[in-house]
Amino acid sequence: MEQNKQSVQKGLFAMGDLNVAFQQYFTGQSYHNSLVKDNDVSVTVSNVSFEPGARNNWHIHRNGYQILLVTGGEGWYQEAGKPAERLHPGDVVITHDGVKHWHGATKDSWFSHIAITAGQPEWLEPVSDTEYDALG
Numbered sequence: 001m002e003q004n005k006q007s008v009q010k011g012l013f014a015m016g017d018l019n020v021a022f023q024q025y026f027t028g029q030s031y032h033n034s035l036v037k038d039n040d041v042s043v044t045v046s047n048v049s050f051e052p053g054a055r056n057n058w059h060i061h062r063n064g065y066q067i068l069l070v071t072g073g074e075g076w077y078q079e080a081g082k083p084a085e086r087l088h089p090g091d092v093v094i095t096h097d098g099v100k101h102w103h104g105a106t107k108d109s110w111f112s113h114i115a116i117t118a119g120q121p122e123w124l125e126p127v128s129d130t131e132y133d134a135l136g
Contacts, residue, residue: 075105
């Protein structure tokens with residue numbers, strides 16, 4: 001369960017604090033470090049880190065998009081109706097406006113990404129344990 005812990009915790013960007021503000025939209029423990037939060041800038045940029053098995057709920061970005069830049073560990077990204085994609089450092093994911101999706105760590109690895117987000121998220125149901133456990 002400690003796979004990639006060092007690379008995530010000691011990554012290029014600080015891991016941040018326990019993600020208390022968004023905990024209701026996550027399964028497991030995650031950490032959040034706001035890198036850019038400026039009212040004059042139309043996007044937020046955050047380093048989000050996940051303990052093994054942690055993931056966010058299904059969600060949709062309204063009136064915007066999200067770009068994920070994977071920086072550490074191994075994770076998953078899945079759009080509704082499509083197979084999940086395993087993510088590794090250096091991977092880039094673009095989620096367009098209105099696309100239902102989720103992302104998070106694999107069962108046995110820490111995971112981190114930079115999230116560049118425009119618009120507002122609409123948080124939906126959790127990714128079920130059955131859905132998650134079926135992934136490689």
